[in-house]
Amino acid sequence: MSYVASRDTIVQEHIDPLLKLGATDAAVMPFGFIRSLDHPKLMYNTDRQWYGETYGGVENYVQELHKNNIAVMIKPQIWVWRGEFTGDMLMKNDADWKELESSYEDFILLYVKLAEENHVELFCIGTELYNFVYTRPAFWEQLIKKVRKVYSGKLTYAENWDKVDKFPFWDELDYIGVDAYFPVAESKTPTVAEARKGWTPHKSMLKSLSRKHDKPILFTEFGYRSVDFAGKEPWQSFRQDGGTNLEAQANLIEALFDEFWDETWFAGGFVWKWHHDHLNAGGELNNRFTPQNKPVETYLRMRYKDTLVP
Structure with missing residues (x-):
């Protein structure tokens, strides 16, 4: 799961819902701002x-997760004012690039040092x-x-779904990381079959990329909003008042698991996103990405716990 930063420290009661879900790994995300x-x-x-976006907060999260045998990926991210897309950053001149x-x-x-000192399993060098x-x-x-x-753990980079085959340094890393918001369905409420069919070209590309570099594919982010047409442009994150489509979210997640989870070249992934205050997160009136307290959480629990069976 992608573990969302909070204003405060996290304690055992915030980790227990992850354990009940059967999650084995969590992404912790410090933020920088431009x-x-x-x-x-x-x-x-x-x-x-927010505390969870800072050095102290990240260390708190890592240590609490590790106490519960949950492996961690530290995934530093940049937020551009007004939410503009980080992939579009472009400096005006060489001096600005160097700065x-x-x-x-x-x-x-800074965060690599934290990762090494806390024996973090995976570090993402960019998003x-x-x-x-x-x-x-x-x-x-x-x-x-x-x-x-300085870091002895595994490395990845999280490229956007439409540029993952253009990243030039996969051979230098351990996983091919992709934020997997691929368009897979045009329907208001896509069926599992429709979404699986929609994955065909993307899955073929990812499999070829894995073979080319002899590296496993890791979904550094994946997920869907619980809204109509959630599979059409899954990357859209703008706030939308009213209206949920829990079936669309659940069907799209099921299709993704059916397509990828048993592939030998697929390393797994981090669902976007999981809030520390589980009791008050998500719910059937929430149309955001989180699976918490929605039907898709029940599905994830089943799939994750099946994975844990020897």
Whole structure:
């Protein structure tokens, strides 16, 4: 599960619902903030952020999850003001690129140090940063080398679904990470069969990519909103008042599991997203991504616990 940052520390009662679900891994996500798509200064680990987005919060989450034998992926992310897409970041000149690189490297190495000290199993070096990667490949090549020198765990990068086959450094990492919001169905309430058919071209591409690089595919994020047409543009996250479609969400998740879970080249994935206050999260009137207190949570519990059976 992708474990959402909160304002406060987490304790055992916040972890228990994950254990009941049967989840074995959780993504913990520190955040940095950028003022605009062409602004080079990344702000992070400040007292203006929610606790769970900061160094202290990430360490708290990691330690509590590890106490319960839940493996962790630390997945640093950037938030651009007004929610603009990070893959579109583009600096105005070389000086700005260098400032961004310096800022981003410090951000990543701070959390790599935390990951190594806390024996974190997996570290994600970036999330949906297409323009940054393809405009400044030399920076990313040396960043991976620096991370390898101080971190002994596994590495991945989370590329957006439509650019995952264009990332140039999969051979240097351990998993091919994809935020898997592939369009798979046009219907208001897609059936499992329709969604499975919609996966055909995407699954073929991912399988070929895995073979090409001899690396397993990891869904660094996956999930669907509980709304009409949830399989048409699954990446859409804008707030929408009223109206839920719990069946659409459940069918789309079931189709994804049916297509991928037993494939030998598929490493698993992190559902987007899980809130620490389970009792008050989600629910049948909630049309956001979380599966909490919705029919899809029951389905996930069944599939996760089946996976745990020897």
